Amino acid sequence: MPLDDRKKKILYAVITDYIMTAEPIGSRTIARKYNIGLSSATIRNEMADLEDMGYLEQPHTSAGRIPSDKGYRFYVDSILQNYLNNDPPISHNIREEIIAEFDEIVKRYARILATITRHTTVAKMPKLNPDKIKRIQIIPVASNKMILLVVTDTGIVKNYLLNFCQSVERDIFEFLNNLLNDKIAGKSEKDISEFLERDLRQMLGEVAFIADELIKTILLSLKQLQETDIYADGTSHILDFPEYKDLAKAKHFFNLLDNKSLLNEVLEPERDFIDVRIGSENKFEEMRELSIIKTTYKINNSVVGTIGIIGPTRMDYRRLINEINMMTKELSNLLSSIYNDEI
């Protein structure tokens, strides 16, 4: 049962109105404000149909209708469709103002985007070249303590303090040092974790009791090397929306922003083009009352990060899609031009 033209018109009217006002909207208002050319009674009937079909919902009897997630989805799809055809207007070039290194550039774009959209933005900045472990060094500190030093390709040094429940002899440390360098340095992540989980324990023989701590730490360092940084800006904009006058909801939102690992997953790139997740479409419970518009930014056509706009489900998709698209294009251009002929 596809929507006929009249239903579409009415659905659009409800959605655009609700996006602006955040108030349920009734048949009479539509008849007055939008010149559909139908009486309120007819519109009333159509709206009842749209509700049956799941595009609208009613907060309570005798209130107006509001769009459902399905309604928004329909709306967004038709926008995106349109969007693919005519190129969005490119903004004035803001590039001149930006002088900084990678992270800083992305943060600034996220900040600008937050300002112009008046929404909360989040950005994910992965490592440019995921680091490999170049060398491992063990430094005995006490008989049951050692520092594990991890040096990476790009010269980052991480160190970890390990405590063991029993003493370890000095020459064991020596042995360990050689073993780890042999098996880990320069190897791929897959090889390393395979070695750790399969071979290490038996190779350690009588000092197997240090294996757990060791494995845990090395795996952690691997994970940290691939870890991405999350940056949020314009967080207070959410409070501009009347639906967030409800403090419990606001609290929820700020909890979400504090939860970096969740955001990290939310920003995982899933589509190359602009990706819109509306309310219940979100994988995570915490996002079920929010929508996110996200898209990737690139260096020379390869994806290096994600940037997103978060807000209530009634966000102004049309405007925001346009703005995020514009900004990420700019960002990608700038990054590409800088990191083009990398030294």
Added chain:
Amino acid sequence: MPLDDRKKKILYAVITDYIMTAEPIGSRTIARKYNIGLSSATIRNEMADLEDMGYLEQPHTSAGRIPSDKGYRFYVDSILQNYLNNDPPISHNIREEIIAEFDEIVKRYARILATITRHTTVAKMPKLNPDKIKRIQIIPVASNKMILLVVTDTGIVKNYLLNFCQSVERDIFEFLNNLLNDKIAGKSEKDISEFLERDLRQMLGEVAFIADELIKTILLSLKQLQETDIYADGTSHILDFPEYKDLAKAKHFFNLLDNKSLLNEVLEPERDFIDVRIGSENKFEEMRELSIIKTTYKINNSVVGTIGIIGPTRMDYRRLINEINMMTKELSNLLSSIYNDEI
């Protein structure tokens, strides 16, 4: 006019009560809840005196009294006094759980502190060893464009794209390269900025038009090298306070947290011991309705960063001072033990 014992008792009663309830408190309530041994009428008189002296204030006639900033200050001072004498109880050792590098460790402590205090915490993480510029490299990109590459002692590479309004000949780039390396690499910050501001322009001769852009960029890179990172956690806790049910105030607060450069200044260490700034005592307008308890953490007795708790002026100073003290001591111990015999 020092406070006599009776006034002190009443002042304490008002403050502790207000910290718990956030409600103005009247003479009768005090007479009932706290066994001062005086009638409400007497307490009433004393409270009128305390108000005259500036320790209490009245939201409106016929409401109870609430503490003024001066009142809190008196209270905090007497706590800190007491505090200096008896060492605070040291918590169980949480060190075991923490394996990470510098930034990560501080962030985790800030997070734990936010959790146990149920307040927003902020942490400032300066560079361990403020970096020096080791080498500068100029890469011509086009006749009016170049990339300025700054390599630091610790191997950090920053690059900046410079645009000039006129073309520059290729051998100028060469000349510039040598000049900058000669005058900047390895030099102190003071020497560099002196050279830039005094000598550079005339040495450039006919290409002086590139000086502005160049000076701006190099100074920026110097500034960035010393720049500190700000981390905030538990931001949503502020919403637990009934005084922040007022959305305008909440918005204010989150704006503050978005403003990293302001936070950076707020967290500038000013005292070695625990430093409490109450409401109007804060330098910045934006903090006038908030209090901050901040203290430094150290590596081997030298200050490396600041950590702070932010909340409404009626925060539970006694508890929070204790908890922040505990945590930063732990943090300092841990950091010292790790970065002790630095390699």
Added chain:
DNA sequence: TATTAGCACTCTATTTAATTGAGTGCTAAT
């Protein structure tokens, strides 16, 4: 003389009731 009891008064917050108004579904007329 310091304290307390008592009283009239003030002002906010809460409760309760009344009213408004936008919206709906259904039916009958066009």
Added chain:
DNA sequence: ATTAGCACTCAATTAAATAGAGTGCTAATA
């Protein structure tokens, strides 16, 4: 197939009434 009309619903607003905690002042008391 549309539309006008009508009775009904329900949240939100407004208005009035009430309660309650507090104050300052005065006179009585120890």
